Each structure stands twice: as structure tokens, then as C-alpha cells.
Amino acid sequence: MSSRIPGFRHLDVGERRRAVAEQAGTDLATLDGLGADAFGTEQAAAMIENAIGVFPVPVGVATNVVVDGREVLVPMATEEASVVAAASNGARMTRALGGFTTSATAPVMQVQIQLVDVPDPRAARLRLLEHADELVALADEQDPRLVQVGGGVRGLQVRLVDGAHQTYVVLHLAVDVRDAMGANAVNTMAEALAGRVAQIGGGRVVLRILTNLADQRLVRARAVLRAEDVGGEQVVEDMLHGYELARVDPYRAATHNKGIMNGISAVVLATGNDTRAVEAGAHAYAAVAHPPYGSLSTYERDGDGHLVATLEVPMPVGLVGGATRVHPSARAALSVLGVSSAAELGAIITAVGLAQNIAAVRALAADGIQRGHMSLHAKNIAASAGATGDEVAAVVDRLVAEGAFRQDRAEEILADLRAGSTG
Missing domain, CATH: 1.10.8 (Helicase, Ruva Protein; domain 3)
Structure with a gap:
């Protein structure tokens, strides 16, 4: 297949669907899941409380995307004009030197258990660490299927967090959730551990909930661009200036990162994943990894003078559970993507985020964003x-x-x- 479809934007909707189905190797009928009538009020009522209807969002397809040597057509759900076009354009600029290369950590999510009213927090921390093997075993017992497929608890740590009136003892479990987003799995583990943690720590458990700062579940994307593919040496130089302002200035970084999320959130939504979790994790990571708050992406020149763009973000997305298997539009989007694991999905989403950013930074450095x-x-x-x-x-x-x-x-x-x- 090829994600390079010349004249794609000039086709009507039916012709675009046929082209996507042909290139993605999926059944044209599967794309009916992207139709206006595919998701009705009965399905909506089964998913959320007090449902009164549905709110359709346009779904487009980003073309020109190559991720780790594979051509990919990428469904994107967004109401904002220019997002799909920008992602396609940014991806096109990367094709000459191979598109996007990605890497990732294991799909590890963390859950926190907060212990309050502990008279000896430092000693309580050590007591909990002494019982780490017991607590890990108890957590894994909550999801034997996850352990069976290669997931489960990968680590336990205990932090002391100074509040206004006392020091909180906060236990973290790091859990490999495999192809799930993982919220339900880790929250269930935390609930099961709460009583024993309180007993060992000598305090009272209040919160037991995952953190969306998924800094142990990172995906990285990299692309190399020739100067002639972005508009020449002066455009490259100005793109570097634009990036540098985003690196050091939170006011610029906020909009710079929003542009990245234009691409990321559109694919996350199209595939039935949790846009709020991904957004929260990305912006929190921009503050933790680049204090006080900086650019999630980087731009620099390599030894050959080419422009190198990189992006590293938390990517808590899954193929198991949630709307990914319930919503017909999500099923259709995943069929077009042709992914078989959460790792593949995360790689594509991150690449699209970087493509979006490349297009935006290039537009700002050249013609201005409004044109x-x-x-x-x-x-x-x-x-x-x-x-x-x-x-x-x-x-x-x-x-x-x-x-x-x-x-x-x-x-x-x-x-x-x-x-x-x-x-």
C-alpha cells in the first residue's frame, strides 16, 4: 500500500472511502462504521449516563504517513479546519528521508495509594518497602489474565510528599498493562491493596487512583527533513528560532504543544481512546520533563545539515476495553490503521503529533499560520x-x-x- 494518494482531497467522500479501503486492505463495508448513522442514541445510552443524543465529529484521513518503514493512512476525528491537511503536509515533508522512526518504553501505568495520619512517615515508608513482595503478589492476584499475557506489576516505590499540615506516604505501583489503556486494571489493584497498606503503614488510606502522568509509558518519534522540503535554508533557520522560543517560554510552549495535541488527540479520539488522559499526561510531562513548562518536541541540525525533529510523550492508549471495541467508528478507524498492538497504535499517534508540529512550525516560520x-x-x-x-x-x-x-x-x-x- 501507499499512504501517498495524489489528489485525495479533490475526491468526493465516497471516492475517498474506496481509496482508503483499497490502500488499507480493509473491507469497504467496515468503513460504514464512520457513517453518520453508525452510532445511535441507544448505543450512546449504553456508554454514558443521562444520554439524550450524539454529537458527530468529522473524521478525515491523514495521508503521506510512513512510520517505521510502513505506509499508514491515519483516521483523525476533529472539528478544527486545517488539522488533517497539516498532518498530511508535515508527513509529506519527511518522506524523502524515510518518514518517522519510533521507539517506546514498556506499557507501564502507575497507580497511587495515599496514606494519611501516619505518625512515623519515614519508618512507614521502610515498612511498606519491606513488604514489597507481599504487596506485589497481592496486586497481581487481582488480574491473573494480565499476568498470563505477560503483564503485571513491575515495581513498587514509596514517596513522602509534604502537604500543608502533614507528610503523606504515597505508594506507587508500576504495572505493565500490555494492550490496555490500563486505568481499570491498576485502580482495581489499588483498591485491593488499600487495607493492607493502611495496616502496614499505620495510617488511613484516602486516595487510591491511577496517575495520568504516565512518565513510564513513553513513545518517541523522530524525523529528518531536507531544507528543500521545508522551503529552504532560511525557513529551517526560522523554524529553529521558533522552536527555541517554545523551549524557553511557557507562553509560546503552550500553543506549540497544543499544536502537537491537535494531531495526537484527533487520532486518539478516532480510535476510541481517552483524549483527556492523553492530554493531561502530555501537558504534565511538559512541566516535569521540561520545567517550568516547555516544548514537548525538539528541533536541531544533524551533521549533514538536515533538520531533525523529535517528540517524546506519554502515550496511554489501548486496543482492549473502553470504546475501542464498542464504538463502530473506532473499530473502523483501527481497521484502516491495521494495528495489532497498543505499541503500534502509540507509535502512529506520536508520529502524527510530530507531523502536525512540523507543519505548524514550518507555517509560522514561512507564511504565517493564518494563510x-x-x-x-x-x-x-x-x-x-x-x-x-x-x-x-x-x-x-x-x-x-x-x-x-x-x-x-x-x-x-x-x-x-x-x-x-x-x-
Whole structure:
């Protein structure tokens, strides 16, 4: 297959589906799961409380993506214009030198058990460590299936955290959750351990909950770009300047990282994973790994003068449990991706985040972000003005030519078009 599909954006929706199904090697009927009627109110009511309906989000496909030598078409669920186009464009720039290369840690999630009212917190810490083997065994007993497939507890540590009025004893379990996101597994373990932890530590357990700062479950992506593929030496130099500001300035870093998450969250959502968990972990990691808060990605030149972009983020996503197997759209997205493990999924998601960032940094360094973004947003403006069918393209062309991306101007152009067609 190839993720390079020239003219893909000019196809209609049906033609795009056929092209995706053919290239991804999936049944065209599977992509019906991405249809507007695939997910109804009955399914919604089975997933959340007090359901009254559904809120459809557009799903697009990022093209040009190569991850670890494999061509990938990547479904992305997002309401924001230019996100899918930017990811596709960023990925295209990396193709000449091999696309994205990734690596990852084991899929380890952590859960915390907070012990309060401990008279001797330092001694309590040691007592808990002395009983580490017992506590680990008790935790693994809660999920024998996870242990059977190669997962389970990988470590136990105890931290002393100074609060306003006392020192808390906080026990961490690190658990390899395999192909699951892991929240349910680790929370169940914490609940089972709470009583014994309180007994050993000599205090009272309050919180027993996972942490979304998944800094032991990291995925890394790297891409090398030629200067000619991003617009020349001056663009490369300005991209480096733009990155440097994001590295040292939290105000720039917040928007820089939001751009990364435009790509990451869109794929996380499309595959039925927890966008809030991934977002929380990424931004917390930006503060912990790059204090006080800095860029999640890096940019530098290699020995050949090429631009090297890298990204390292926590990536707590799974293929087991949650909406990934319940939601028909998530099943369709996973079919297009052709992944068989959470590790593969995490690698693709991280690569798309870096592709998104490359496109954004390049746009800022060259033309400015508004030119491309507003050209794509013009479709929304035309539709809001009431344009339908062929009218949309005609209104968009006029808005782009004039550089006037306003609804009032779109309404005027639409009125002129309709007056001309009836005159």
C-alpha cells in the first residue's frame, strides 16, 4: 500500500472511502462504521449516563504517513479546519528521508495509594518497602489474565510528599498493562491493596487512583527533513528560532504543544481512546520533563545539515476495553490503521503529533499560520452563510482571492452568485 494518494482531497467522500479501503486492505463495508448513522442514541445510552443524543465529529484521513518503514493512512476525528491537511503536509515533508522512526518504553501505568495520619512517615515508608513482595503478589492476584499475557506489576516505590499540615506516604505501583489503556486494571489493584497498606503503614488510606502522568509509558518519534522540503535554508533557520522560543517560554510552549495535541488527540479520539488522559499526561510531562513548562518536541541540525525533529510523550492508549471495541467508528478507524498492538497504535499517534508540529512550525516560520488555516476555514464560513453544493467552492474561491474571511462577506458573495444564476 501507499499512504501517498495524489489528489485525495479533490475526491468526493465516497471516492475517498474506496481509496482508503483499497490502500488499507480493509473491507469497504467496515468503513460504514464512520457513517453518520453508525452510532445511535441507544448505543450512546449504553456508554454514558443521562444520554439524550450524539454529537458527530468529522473524521478525515491523514495521508503521506510512513512510520517505521510502513505506509499508514491515519483516521483523525476533529472539528478544527486545517488539522488533517497539516498532518498530511508535515508527513509529506519527511518522506524523502524515510518518514518517522519510533521507539517506546514498556506499557507501564502507575497507580497511587495515599496514606494519611501516619505518625512515623519515614519508618512507614521502610515498612511498606519491606513488604514489597507481599504487596506485589497481592496486586497481581487481582488480574491473573494480565499476568498470563505477560503483564503485571513491575515495581513498587514509596514517596513522602509534604502537604500543608502533614507528610503523606504515597505508594506507587508500576504495572505493565500490555494492550490496555490500563486505568481499570491498576485502580482495581489499588483498591485491593488499600487495607493492607493502611495496616502496614499505620495510617488511613484516602486516595487510591491511577496517575495520568504516565512518565513510564513513553513513545518517541523522530524525523529528518531536507531544507528543500521545508522551503529552504532560511525557513529551517526560522523554524529553529521558533522552536527555541517554545523551549524557553511557557507562553509560546503552550500553543506549540497544543499544536502537537491537535494531531495526537484527533487520532486518539478516532480510535476510541481517552483524549483527556492523553492530554493531561502530555501537558504534565511538559512541566516535569521540561520545567517550568516547555516544548514537548525538539528541533536541531544533524551533521549533514538536515533538520531533525523529535517528540517524546506519554502515550496511554489501548486496543482492549473502553470504546475501542464498542464504538463502530473506532473499530473502523483501527481497521484502516491495521494495528495489532497498543505499541503500534502509540507509535502512529506520536508520529502524527510530530507531523502536525512540523507543519505548524514550518507555517509560522514561512507564511504565517493564518494563510493556510483561514483558506481551509473558508469552507466553514461559506457553509455558515448558507452556501450548498457547488456554491461552497465558488464562495471559498472568492473569499481566498480577496483575503476576506468573514461571514458577512460570504453572504454578500452568495447573494451575488444566486442573483447571477437567476438573472
